[in-house]
Every structure is written in structure tokens, then in C-alpha cells.
Amino acid sequence: MNIFNNNIDFAKQLDANDSLQSFRDKFYFPHLHGRQAVYFTGNSLGLQPKSTQDAILTELEDWANYGVEGHFHARNPWYSYHELLNQSAARIVGAEPSEVVMMNQLTVNLHLLMVSFYRPTKQRYKIICEAKAFPSDQYAIESQVKWHGFDPESAIIEISPRAGEHCISHEDIYTAIQENKDELALVLFGGVNYYSGQVFDMQTITEKAHDAGACIGFDLAHAAGNINILLHDWQVDFACWCSYKYLNSGPGSVAGAFVHEKHHKEHLPRLAGWWGHDKSTRFKMEKGFNPIPTAEGWQLSNAPIFSMAAHKASLAIFEEAGLENLIAKSKVLKAFTEFIVADVNAQLGKDKGTLEIITPMNDRPADYFGSGCQVSIIAHGYGKKLFEDLLLNSVIADWREPNVIRIAPVPLYNSFEDIYLFGEVLLKIMK
Numbered sequence: 001m002n003i004f005n006n007n008i009d010f011a012k013q014l015d016a017n018d019s020l021q022s023f024r025d026k027f028y029f030p031h032l033h034g035r036q037a038v039y040f041t042g043n044s045l046g047l048q049p050k051s052t053q054d055a056i057l058t059e060l061e062d063w064a065n066y067g068v069e070g071h072f073h074a075r076n077p078w079y080s081y082h083e084l085l086n087q088s089a090a091r092i093v094g095a096e097p098s099e100v101v102m103m104n105q106l107t108v109n110l111h112l113l114m115v116s117f118y119r120p121t122k123q124r125y126k127i128i129c130e131a132k133a134f135p136s137d138q139y140a141i142e143s144q145v146k147w148h149g150f151d152p153e154s155a156i157i158e159i160s161p162r163a164g165e166h167c168i169s170h171e172d173i174y175t176a177i178q179e180n181k182d183e184l185a186l187v188l189f190g191g192v193n194y195y196s197g198q199v200f201d202m203q204t205i206t207e208k209a210h211d212a213g214a215c216i217g218f219d220l221a222h223a224a225g226n227i228n229i230l231l232h233d234w235q236v237d238f239a240c241w242c243s244y245k246y247l248n249s250g251p252g253s254v255a256g257a258f259v260h261e262k263h264h265k266e267h268l269p270r271l272a273g274w275w276g277h278d279k280s281t282r283f284k285m286e287k288g289f290n291p292i293p294t295a296e297g298w299q300l301s302n303a304p305i306f307s308m309a310a311h312k313a314s315l316a317i318f319e320e321a322g323l324e325n326l327i328a329k330s331k332v333l334k335a336f337t338e339f340i341v342a343d344v345n346a347q348l349g350k351d352k353g354t355l356e357i358i359t360p361m362n363d364r365p366a367d368y369f370g371s372g373c374q375v376s377i378i379a380h381g382y383g384k385k386l387f388e389d390l391l392l393n394s395v396i397a398d399w400r401e402p403n404v405i406r407i408a409p410v411p412l413y414n415s416f417e418d419i420y421l422f423g424e425v426l427l428k429i430m431k
């Protein structure tokens with residue numbers, strides 16, 4: 001039964017009934033061709049919160065006023081700045097505060113955590129990952145395998161979608177884990193696939209990896225701030241994520257790392273730096289690395305305060321909105337998107353080519369596991385010009401060769417009207 005209508009008044013009514021509507025005003029929207037853009041690329045670079053400037057200005061002022069003394073006397077002392085983020089960052093990924101730390105960049109953290117959790121032996125050296133993982137993850141995995149003297153051809157097992165499908169069957173992941181269980185060192189997956197928007201069943205993948213005697217890690221770049229994650233309860237070994245996509249903390253901003261509490265006292269091998277060393281003796285500057293017995297023990301360097309400040313401002317918005325409220329809105333936004341795309345299809349008629357949503361959605365139960373913001377759409381018979389025409393109409397979507405348009409209606413700042421406008425523009429340019 002359809003509960004939606006494809007008209008502007010209906011979309012505006014949905015916005016009026018949205019308890020999170022006021023959050024849209026907390027963000028700056030870019031302008032394109034003289035109009036405020038319809039922005040659907042929060043999965044690539046989240047919009048700037050209006051509160052970010054003040055947060056960074058605070059640190060600039062304290063630097064001006066205190067110089068080096070700011071490490072201890074700034075309003076938010078830089079020495080322990082990362083500790084200010086642990087609580088709210090932990091809530092984003094379902095962790096204990098001691099299990100997370102904001103540091104470095106995403107790919108750096110992936111490497112650092114693989115140093116601790118991918119320690120292959122002659123017997124156990126294989127890694128299972130998703131085919132066509134984000135290129136940086138592919139390069140990280142391949143270079144780690146080579147670094148340890150193994151051959152990527154035999155050590156890396158990629159799980160692809162079945163012929164003619166766009167998403168990965170969970171059954172195929174579990175089968176591969178089972179088939180390789182005696183040689184498996186690590187399962188490393190995304191929480192949400194960046195291309196298809198498919199959400200993976202992290203809990204079951206974790207169970208299966210552990211049953212096979214392997215470690216499990218997740219790249220949460222497209223999952224953090226987007227879907228419900230319970231890293232601690234699921235017993236995930238490690239995870240990393242960036243803060244500039246759904247977490248709105250600015251280009252290249254500081255990234256997150258998670259190490260499950262069960263590993264904190266194991267003295268796992270790692271690449272060490274002074275910021276991971278015991279705080280009470282750090283400034284004695286002595287020999288002998290003694291790691292902090294939390295995720296902070298994986299830190300190398302003192303914190304990048306300006307990007308931490310941006311992240312702090314952004315996390316405050318998540319705290320205020322509540323991730324569970326955002327996820328609830330996200331589901332309705334997504335269902336409305338699905339409806340609009342189907343309606344545009346119907347209005348185009350069969351000879352006009354069709355829009356096919358490849359993201360598992362509410363009405364496509366095949367391997368449906370939860371829902372994120374992203375909707376990936378194939379425009380059969382249309383090339384990149386479709387994307388360019390969207391831009392000319394002030395709609396910022398994302399284009400992936402050969403013919404996929406990705407849009408991410410983000411519950412913090414996208415509206416139902418945005419989706420209505422998207423449908424209106426699509427119909428106009430495809431006709």
C-alpha cells in the first residue's frame with residue numbers, strides 16, 4: 001500500500017511533521033547556479049555545521065593567548081583534547097569510551113590496526129574482504145599482505161556479487177569463511193558498501209569469523225553516523241572510520257579507531273608513538289614503550305586540534321539529535337526516495353529506459369539487512385550527461401562509472417522536499 005504522493009505539498013507536509021526539521025538550519029548549504037543546492041553527497045563530504053567556525057576559533061584564540069601553555073591551560077586543554085571526544089564518538093559506533101580514539105586518518109588507522117590484528121603465519125594468512133572495496137582499502141590490504149611476504153593472489157579472497165547481481169550475498173561470505181577456516185587470519189569488511197549502499201550484517205559476520213578462529217575488522221567509513229552499530233556487544237576486534245562523510249567534520253578531518261576492550265591488556269604488537277605511552281610517565285621522555293591500556297594506546301602523535309575541534313562541534317549535534325531518531329527519519333526518507341524513483345519511472349514509460357535502485361531497500365527483501373541513507377540508482381540507457389544535467393539544475397549527486405548515480409538523503413539536513421525536487425528534475429531531464 002502506498003502512503004506517499006509525488007507532489008510538493010505532500011513533501012512539505014512530511015517536513016512539517018518531522019521532529020528533526022530544525023537541524024537543517026544548523027548547516028551551510030552550497031550554492032550552485034544561483035540557487036541553494038539540493039545536496040545529496042553527505043556520504044562523500046558532509047555539510048559544514050554552522051557551529052564549526054566557533055569551535056575552531058576557540059582553539060585559534062587559545063593558541064594566540066596561551067602559546068605552548070595551551071596544552072594545559074586552553075579552555076579545552078590540548079594535552080587531553082581527544083578525551084573530550086571519546087564518549088560521544090563511542091556512542092556513534094556502540095562502544096565503551098575506552099574502546100575508541102580519534103586519531104590520524106582512516107587509511108592510516110586501517111594500517112595501524114592491521115599491524116596488530118593481521119599477523120599471518122604459514123598456516124593462517126588469508127584475508128576475506130568484499131570485492132571492489134574502496135580502493136584505499138584494497139591497497140592497504142594488498143600492501144599488508146606483501147609486507148608480510150605473502151602473495152596477494154592466494155592470500156586475499158574477495159567476495160563478489162553473484163552474476164547479474166549488484167549486492168553481495170551474505171551466504172557467500174559465510175561459505176567463504178567456512179571453506180577457508182584453517183588458513184583464515186582476518187575478515188575485513190565495510191559496514192556499508194560505498195558503491196551499492198548495501199548494509200552488512202556485522203554481527204553475524206563477526207560470529208562466523210570468530211568461529212573460524214580469525215580476527216574481524218570493519219571499515220565504517222559509510223556506516224558511522226549512518227546506521228546502528230554495536231561494536232562492543234558484537235565482539236568486533238577492531239574498526240576504523242572517517243569523520244568527514246556522515247560525521248560532518250570537514251575535509252580530511254581526524255578519523256576514528258576502535259579496539260575491543262578484550263584486547264587492551266594483551267600487549268599486542270603495534271607501531272608505537274609517544275601519545276600511546278602511559279600518561280603519567282610520558283613526559284619523563286624515557287626509554288621503554290608502556291602503552292595506555294585502552295584504544296588510546298594505539299595513538300602515535302599529539303592530536304590535530306583544529307580538526308578535533310570540528311569533530312567535537314559535529315558530535316554535539318549528533319548528541320542533540322539522537323542517532324536513533326536520525327536512523328528512524330532516514331528510513332522514511334529512503335522509502336520516500338524509493339517511491340519517487342518508482343513514480344518517475346512510471347511517468348517515463350518503458351521506452352524511456354528505467355531507473356533501477358541497486359541498494360537493498362524496504363521492498364527488496366533479498367539479502368536486505370538494515371538500511372542506511374544511501375540510494376544507488378542505475379539509469380539504464382543514460383550516461384554521465386544525466387549527472388551533469390542534475391548539476392545544471394543545482395542537484396549535487398555522485399556519479400560512478402559506468403552508470404550509477406548515488407544519492408544520500410541525510411536525515412540531519414536533507415528534507416522530503418529535497419527528494420521531491422530530485423524527482424522533478426530527474427523527470428524533466430530524462431524526458
Ligand SMILES: *Cc1c(COP(=O)(O)O)cnc(C)c1O
Nearest residue numbers: 105106107134136194219221242
Ligand atoms: C572514504 C573512504 C576512504 C577514504 O580514506 P581516507 O584515508 O580518509 O582518505 C577509505 N575507505 C573507505 C571504505 C571509504 O569509504
